[in-house]
Amino acid sequence: MRESDDGEGVATRPDDLAGMRRQLIGWYEADHREHPWRETDDPYAILVSEIMSQQTQLDRVVDAWKEFLDRWPTAEALADAARGDVVSFWSDHSLGYNNRATYLHEAAGQIVDDYDGECPETPGELQELMGVGPYTANAVASFAFNNGDAVVDTNVKRVLYRAFSEIHNTENPPYQALADELLPEGESNVWNNAIMELGGVACQKTPRCDEAGCPWREWCDAYATGDFTAPDVPTQPSFEGSRRQFRGRVIEVLSAHDELTLDELGPRIRVDYAPEGTHGREWLHDLLADLADDGLVDLTEQEDATIARLQR
Structure with a gap:
């Protein structure tokens, strides 16, 4: 930790990031939330979980994910399904925007028709699938094949903004560049899970640094200064009557x-x-x-x- 001009401690990024990486991975591996999709490397099952989790609370996703895979266990099974049945399932389970069900059904058809039933493995190829953007592509590539880039969602942005003082005062904080710099080579699976867990468990909107044993406290700018400002979270328009x-x-x-x-x-x-x-x-x-x-x-x-x- 460096000192400011007035002698107060101000956290800054260490020249060697090995300590931060080791601490975060160790914290995650010692204890983390047991989501069922973390227990599989099936890319189709992981793709389903990622599409379902977009703007939907995870406690609603778990049962729906299991039921969805029981009904359509493979990309081939989903591609063969009637689109209306898939949309009805989505609506019945309150999974949010129904067009995501349409995109997932279309993506299953692409996997079957364009990739011989095998889910593409790289972020670039995954983004060719309907409804799959950079975040989802990196998540699937990471969690199924361990070859993704850094994932950047709302939780990760919150972590990076608070931890690293150099991005606070920029008009467009370079979240992706910083996340890519932090990512240990060849460890995208565990790393992306770990930094998302950090944002979801410790670095919440109301931070729980000590209660959750945040592994980055000794480096974190927000923890050192007490300024836990974070980017505004976009508000959803009112659902009732929408x-x-x-x-x-x-x-x-x-x-x-x-x-x-x-x-x-x-x-x-x-x-x-x-x-x-x-x-x-x-x-x-x-x-x-x-x-x-x-x-x-x-x-x-x-x-x-x-x-x-x-x-x-």
């Missing part, structure tokens, strides 16, 4: 019916539905058109009515 909520209601209602006209569907998803009103046929048709564009709903225009059904 377009996202009504999209979910449409999927839920249509999963229980073969098909419905707009005037049959409308009252089932909102009590103030009026065919010619603000939230009437025009509003509902626009909502359904978005779902159709996402490959979730089929719309059939008849002479006197529009018919909606889940895409199969």
Whole structure:
């Protein structure tokens, strides 16, 4: 630890990062949360867990993940499934945006058609799959094949921002560059799990440095200065009454019916539905058109009515 001009201790990054790496990996290996996807190296199962975990609480994901794999245990099985069945499963288990179910179903088809049923192994190849961005690609490559780059999610950003003073005052903190520098060569599996665990268990929004035995206390700028400022976490728009909520209601209602006209569907998803009103046929048709564009709903225009059904 260096000293500031006024003599106060200010943590800084050591020239040799070996100590930080060793301490973090040791802390993680001594005790960590037992998520079931951490017990497998099956890339398909890990891909499912990563897609499910996006913006969904992990306690809801565990049972859904197990049930999903019981029903569709391989990429081939998922690719052969009806898309509507996959979307209905997603909605029934409250897994968030249904388009992620569509992307996962499409990605399974790509694995089968483009990779002979074998999940691609590198971050670059994984990003060719539908709905897979840099974070998910690195996570799957790391946890299944131990050859990913550093993962950077909200928890990791919080850790890096607090621990390393040199990124606090930059307009666009170089999170990825710093994370890549920290990553020990050939250890992406354990390292990425460990630094995500650090953010999820010790370096939470309200930090638990001493209670969780944070292994970086001797180096951490926030611990040394008492300034636990962290990047703002983006707030989700209110769910109640949102377009996202009504999209979910449409999927839920249509999963229980073969098909419905707009005037049959409308009252089932909102009590103030009026065919010619603000939230009437025009509003509902626009909502359904978005779902159709996402490959979730089929719309059939008849002479006197529009018919909606889940895409199969």
